[in-house]
Amino acid sequence: MKRGTDFLGCDYAIMGGAMSWISERNLVSAISNAGGFGVIACGAMPPDLLDKEIAATKEMTSKPFGVNLITMHPDLDELIDICAKHEVSHVVLAGGLPSGKAIAKIKDNGAKLIAFAPALALAKKLKRSGVDALVVEGMEAGGHIGPVSTSVLAQEILPHMAEDMPVFVAGGIGRGSAIAAYLEMGAVGVQLGTRFVCAYECIAHENFKKAFIRGNARDAILSVQIDPRLPVIPVRALKNKEMDRFAAKQREVADRLDREEIAMNEAQLQIEHYWAGALKRAVIDGDVETGSVMAGQSVGMVKSEQPVAEIIAELVDDAAAALERRG
Structure with a gap:
């Protein structure tokens, strides 16, 4: 995981999934303040709204956080400019294969670029395009998903890509023991969304x-x-x-x-x-x-409302205990 924390600049390589309406200033800052890596879900936000959301998040945390942008957004160029204005350290591109223009613009602004790889061939293409890190997300995840399970994608992609670049695994992860398993397979960290929905800091109804x-x-x-x-x-x-x-x-x-x-x-x-x-x-x-x-x-593993810091501590302790049991 150290490779993941070095890349993200946080204590634990646990990224918050970018959930529209949910991954906003309150939850994102709470995840980053607890040692994880919060990610703002831009979704369909216009540039002025993203501008305000990033500024508000910076008021609530001094720790690094990222912004997730949708590749098909009609104002993608302007959204990238907003991220650059605020010196956002990491940009995540989702919702399709990013264009070379978008990749170049993000990297020229000094941000690290993370993209989703739904297959090994696309993972290799993204690496050639200059993407800095990958998220391998399986169909167990919530929201928009692909057709292949997390465990199969991890087995397909990690052996070929993990040495070349940081790879995070997402989809269906609810316990630290699963995090430990993916770290052993070569991942540098994970991304979770569902576990954070019932955090006290989450604004969901x-x-x-x-x-x-x-x-x-x-x-x-x-x-x-x-x-x-x-x-x-x-x-x-x-x-x-x-x-x-x-x-x-x-x-x-x-x-x-x-x-x-x-x-x-x-x-x-x-x-x-x-x-x-x-x-x-x-x-x-x-x-x-x-x-x-x-x-x-993984919704069945959400049993109660908890503070974000408690959720992250549980995941980290469980992962450490799982690795210890394996010697």
């Missing part, structure tokens, strides 16, 4: 947190793609009415495509905006029936 505490792994299901023409990235969330409503939304967007009322890129953006709104209804307004309760399969 009480109803949202209660849904997590009640939930188990089987409740965290995948959204279904209705129309093969509409490239919808699957979302993992707790089963509720919203998961059924999403199918109807896809049919509505597909009909507009048929009538040539919108182009494909606009159709994809409509789907993304739909998820952002559905997530906000659940996280902020507490509507856990018709809002999207995005959660990873």
